Amino acid sequence: MISTEELNLLLTDLLDWYGYDFTHYSRASLTRRVDRLWNLEKFPSFAELRYRVRSDATYAQRFVEGITVNVTEMFRDPSFYLALRNDVLPTLTAKPFIRIWHAGCSTGEEVYSMAILLRETGLLYKSLLYATDLNPEVLDRARSGIFPMAPLRQYAESYRLAGGTRDFSDYYTAHYGYAKFSEDLGEKMVFSTHNLVSDSSFNEFDLILCRNVLIYFDKLLQEHVLTLFDRSVGPLGYLALGSKETLKFSSLQPRYKQLNNEKIWRKIG
Amino acid sequence: MAQDWLTQPHPVVVIGGSSGSIEVLLTLLPGLRSPLRSALIVVVHRRNTADSTLSELLALRTRIPLKEVDEKEPVEAGVIYLAPADYHLLIETDFTFSLDDSEKINYTRPAIDVTFESAAAVYGPWLTGILVSGANADGVNGLLAIRQAGGRALVQKPETALVDFMPQQAVQQQAFDQLVDVDDMIAYINSL
Numbered sequence: 001m002i003s004t005e006e007l008n009l010l011l012t013d014l015l016d017w018y019g020y021d022f023t024h025y026s027r028a029s030l031t032r033r034v035d036r037l038w039n040l041e042k043f044p045s046f047a048e049l050r051y052r053v054r055s056d057a058t059y060a061q062r063f064v065e066g067i068t069v070n071v072t073e074m075f076r077d078p079s080f081y082l083a084l085r086n087d088v089l090p091t092l093t094a095k096p097f098i099r100i101w102h103a104g105c106s107t108g109e110e111v112y113s114m115a116i117l118l119r120e121t122g123l124l125y126k127s128l129l130y131a132t133d134l135n136p137e138v139l140d141r142a143r144s145g146i147f148p149m150a151p152l153r154q155y156a157e158s159y160r161l162a163g164g165t166r167d168f169s170d171y172y173t174a175h176y177g178y179a180k181f182s183e184d185l186g187e188k189m190v191f192s193t194h195n196l197v198s199d200s201s202f203n204e205f206d207l208i209l210c211r212n213v214l215i216y217f218d219k220l221l222q223e224h225v226l227t228l229f230d231r232s233v234g235p236l237g238y239l240a241l242g243s244k245e246t247l248k249f250s251s252l253q254p255r256y257k258q259l260n261n262e263k264i265w266r267k268i269g
Numbered sequence: 270m271a272q273d274w275l276t277q278p279h280p281v282v283v284i285g286g287s288s289g290s291i292e293v294l295l296t297l298l299p300g301l302r303s304p305l306r307s308a309l310i311v312v313v314h315r316r317n318t319a320d321s322t323l324s325e326l327l328a329l330r331t332r333i334p335l336k337e338v339d340e341k342e343p344v345e346a347g348v349i350y351l352a353p354a355d356y357h358l359l360i361e362t363d364f365t366f367s368l369d370d371s372e373k374i375n376y377t378r379p380a381i382d383v384t385f386e387s388a389a390a391v392y393g394p395w396l397t398g399i400l401v402s403g404a405n406a407d408g409v410n411g412l413l414a415i416r417q418a419g420g421r422a423l424v425q426k427p428e429t430a431l432v433d434f435m436p437q438q439a440v441q442q443q444a445f446d447q448l449v450d451v452d453d454m455i456a457y458i459n460s461l
Contacts, residue, residue: 033371
């Protein structure tokens with residue numbers, strides 16, 4: 001297992017050489033991720049792992065992708081999407097234009113889930129979905145709209161639990177173990193790299209989704225990122241987090257009102 | 270990882286199990302002394318939904334405070350913590366919990382191995398891992414890590430487990446210090 005000191009050296013290298021700042025990420029999870037890559041690549045020693053990261057920019061990019069968690073799914077936590085469908089989107093219908101930001105979108109499954117909701121509520125034509133992640137490689141996959149078939153049966157069930165009434169398979173065509181989602185869903189998506197640690201606010205949004213990203217950050221970085229979101233949510237806009245994340249104990253709390261029991265907050269002040 | 274056991278004031282017990290483990294907990298919890306001098310962390314394989322039914326069910330069986338873990342929460346003696354569904358549960362070197370939604374390990378999230386291994390690195394000899402009934406080999410590697418870090422590994426006697434595969438795997442891999450039944454677990458935890 002990598003030691004605390006070795007991990008600190010690696011994180012300093014990633015910051016100094018490549019500008020990726022992981023120093024405020026939760027260490028227990030990072031330690032596991034780095035151990036996994038170390039075993040996978042069979043580096044005989046820490047020194048060789050470190051040398052590879054420092055000397056090989058292509059590998060360093062893969063390493064960054066490997067230590068960040070890129071697990072995502074469509075319609076994860078169906079009740080959350082049901083609340084978006086029934087309680088959030090109806091309040092945005094009067095707007096001439098709807099801007100949504102998926103921060104830390106990974107391979108894009110949530111962005112496609114949102115596009116399906118917008119399509120079914122008749123709002124997609126006037127919406128723009130900004131999807132950002134720090135890994136360019138996962139954004140390429142997200143942009144393609146092609147996802148593995150294996151979990152689709154579960155996605156279809158989650159879609160139904162999230163209030164979906166169509167035949168889920170209408171949204172994609174299957175090819176050799178992959179599902180290609182229809183291109184008109186992707187037309188309103190803009191994919192771009194953005195690092196929540198170091199990049200700033202770039203627009204004003206009606207809804208920001210950042211689910212299961214903050215759990216990887218320490219409290220200081222959580223507050224920093226929440227402040228960034230606060231500056232990016234328009235008046236009466238929404239901020240949505242993962243099922244174990246909260247605005248409670250943050251400086252935003254007094255100015256945001258939580259929707260029922262869902263991890264969705266509306267900016268009221 | 271930096272270990273600073275001298276500042277760690279209380280023992281920690283992590284119980285892991287899969288099929289048949291709820292039955293163990295329903296017998297174990299009523300037998301535990303209140304207040305509890307250790308922290309008790311429960312990692313069981315459960316359905317993939319964030320429902321609170323399991324914590325409510327377990328809380329009915331004990332006067333000890335029992336809660337589903339919130340991320341960044343400190344690990345405290347006298348509390349029973351339940352790993353939330355759909356997240357791996359880890360412990361930081363400052364004795365706080367953290368959550369991780371990375372890939373399933375041993376086809377499951379939370380994985381017992383993840384919590385055992387992470388707690389072993391932080392608590393060393395202060396940690397006891399208990400592996401009970403289940404139909405999966407999750408937890409065995411974690412018990413080995415606990416023993417290697419100087420902690421103690423207890424395994425439910427396979428003949429007393431509703432599903433004996435999991436304890437049987439631990440026995441085969443020599444991943445235990447002692448085989449126990451539920452009464453032994455109660456006596457052990459109460460003695461800490």
